Amino acid sequence: MARKQKDIFQKTIEAPAVTLAKTVMATQKVEERVKNGRGAKVIKRGRDYWLMLGPGLTTGASDDDPSGIATYSQVGAQYGFGMLWLSVWTFPLMAFVQEMCARIGLVTGRGLAGNIRIHFSRRILYACTLLLFAANAFNIGADLGAMAKAVQLLNPNLNFTMLVVGFTIFSLLLQIFTPYVRYAKYLKWLALILLSYILSSLLAHLNWHEVSKHLLVPEIHWSKDYILILCAVLGTTISPYLFFWQTSQEVEEQVLQGKTTVRSRRHTDPSDVRSMRVDVWSGMLLSNVVMFFIIAACGGILFPHGITEIQTAAQAAEALRPFAGNATYFLFAIGLIGTGLLAIPVLAGSSSYALAESLGWKEGLYRNLSQAYAFYGVIIISMLVGLGMNFIGLDPIKALIYSAVANGLVAPLVLLLIVLISSNKKIMGRWVNRKPVTAIGWFVFLVMLAAGVATIASFYL
Numbered sequence: 001m002a003r004k005q006k007d008i009f010q011k012t013i014e015a016p017a018v019t020l021a022k023t024v025m026a027t028q029k030v031e032e033r034v035k036n037g038r039g040a041k042v043i044k045r046g047r048d049y050w051l052m053l054g055p056g057l058t059t060g061a062s063d064d065d066p067s068g069i070a071t072y073s074q075v076g077a078q079y080g081f082g083m084l085w086l087s088v089w090t091f092p093l094m095a096f097v098q099e100m101c102a103r104i105g106l107v108t109g110r111g112l113a114g115n116i117r118i119h120f121s122r123r124i125l126y127a128c129t130l131l132l133f134a135a136n137a138f139n140i141g142a143d144l145g146a147m148a149k150a151v152q153l154l155n156p157n158l159n160f161t162m163l164v165v166g167f168t169i170f171s172l173l174l175q176i177f178t179p180y181v182r183y184a185k186y187l188k189w190l191a192l193i194l195l196s197y198i199l200s201s202l203l204a205h206l207n208w209h210e211v212s213k214h215l216l217v218p219e220i221h222w223s224k225d226y227i228l229i230l231c232a233v234l235g236t237t238i239s240p241y242l243f244f245w246q247t248s249q250e251v252e253e254q255v256l257q258g259k260t261t262v263r264s265r266r267h268t269d270p271s272d273v274r275s276m277r278v279d280v281w282s283g284m285l286l287s288n289v290v291m292f293f294i295i296a297a298c299g300g301i302l303f304p305h306g307i308t309e310i311q312t313a314a315q316a317a318e319a320l321r322p323f324a325g326n327a328t329y330f331l332f333a334i335g336l337i338g339t340g341l342l343a344i345p346v347l348a349g350s351s352s353y354a355l356a357e358s359l360g361w362k363e364g365l366y367r368n369l370s371q372a373y374a375f376y377g378v379i380i381i382s383m384l385v386g387l388g389m390n391f392i393g394l395d396p397i398k399a400l401i402y403s404a405v406a407n408g409l410v411a412p413l414v415l416l417l418i419v420l421i422s423s424n425k426k427i428m429g430r431w432v433n434r435k436p437v438t439a440i441g442w443f444v445f446l447v448m449l450a451a452g453v454a455t456i457a458s459f460y461l
Contacts, residue, residue: 141389
């Protein structure tokens with residue numbers, strides 16, 4: 001009897017503890033399910049977002065090519081944090097312009113040059129195309145040389161000539177013999193190499209409080225050098241080759257969906273436009289974030305130490321090493337190689353799209369070599385001209401200057417045509433520019449016109 005009473009007493013004491021333990025375990029299971037459910041939703045949203053990205057991401061990433069990186073490095077070295085505001089102020093300008101280009105491709109089913117050929121004078125078209133080809137060839141040459149120098153930073157014993165030739169051949173093989181579906185995926189993943197510049201800057205231990213003070217308020221000096229570097233930044237950020245590439249890549253994506261005729265591509269769903277906007281603005285944001293971190297790194301490290309002359313991106317990496325360490329140095333060098341592999345096909349491809357559409361040739365990376373000899377021929381010629389730039393004694397800075405002059409001539413003209421096309425209701429239908437967007441387009445045109453005039457005038461002053 002005493003034993004029975006003891007068991008009852010023990011169960012009475014243990015019951016609340018057992019109940020509490022079961023409740024805690026049940027709660028933990030519920031929390032784990034909720035957590036897993038949230039995690040699954042986050043993963044799904046991330047995957048959906050990544051799948052939405054495409055031409056806009058690769059276009060924005062290609063804007064930060066080795067030549068652009070050299071320009072941003074020079075800005076930071078020469079003016080410290082004083083021009084960081086450009087990374088913020090140029091973002092909406094380039095995003096609106098690239099969105100116009102993407103919309104033109106989606107709605108008309110044609111590339112930019114194809115639309116210019118239909119709606120404007122052939123002389124204007126040929127002038128734009130030839131200047132674009134020249135500017136891109138100089139850029140390709142500078143980028144090939146920068147990539148070779150970047151490899152030599154990692155291994156000084158490798159031969160410069162072999163590296164430049166090797167990169168040229170590799171890039172050509174990738175563009176000519178890789179199916180577009182796979183090729184587009186390569187470019188998309190390659191865009192992530194830009195994260196190396198963000199990481200390299202974070203490892204440099206900058207004074208972020210000082211950085212933030214220069215981020216929003218423009219600091220302008222009325223000197224020839226300042227105006228020239230300002231124009232160089234605008235020219236390398238809002239570049240003509242991006243306009244042609246973006247428009248044509250939207251067409252390529254439609255072809256992948258089975259829309260193989262211009263007529264079938266003219267039907268544009270609101271969902272397509274929404275996805276395009278997410279893609280374009282994401283790509284331009286990535287481009288300008290990287291621009292910000294490069295200027296910040298060089299402005300916070302090189303400028304205070306009196307290193308104010310940077311001629312190449314490879315030189316910037318070497319200059320950063322003693323002060324920022326090996327990690328920053330290696331990430332900067334690796335980023336140069338990756339961005340070159342991304343940007344060079346975009347430069348050569350934009351020239352080819354423009355020329356092929358101007359002259360009515362068969363065009364498109366979705367076609368194989370036997371279907372579009374002339375289109376791929378322009379890519380090959382662009383690459384060979386760029387390769388030759390590295391062996392005629394033309395230093396990288398002069399190549400960039402000539403490229404800036406060509407861009408200064410062609411960018412305002414092409415922007416004028418983009419705004420006129422995207423604001424024309426007969427061409428764009430329901431997807432015509434809204435008035436605020438058109439106003440922004442005209443503002444960008446005036447800014448680039450002023451930059452182009454200032455760039456050219458600076459050589460005579």
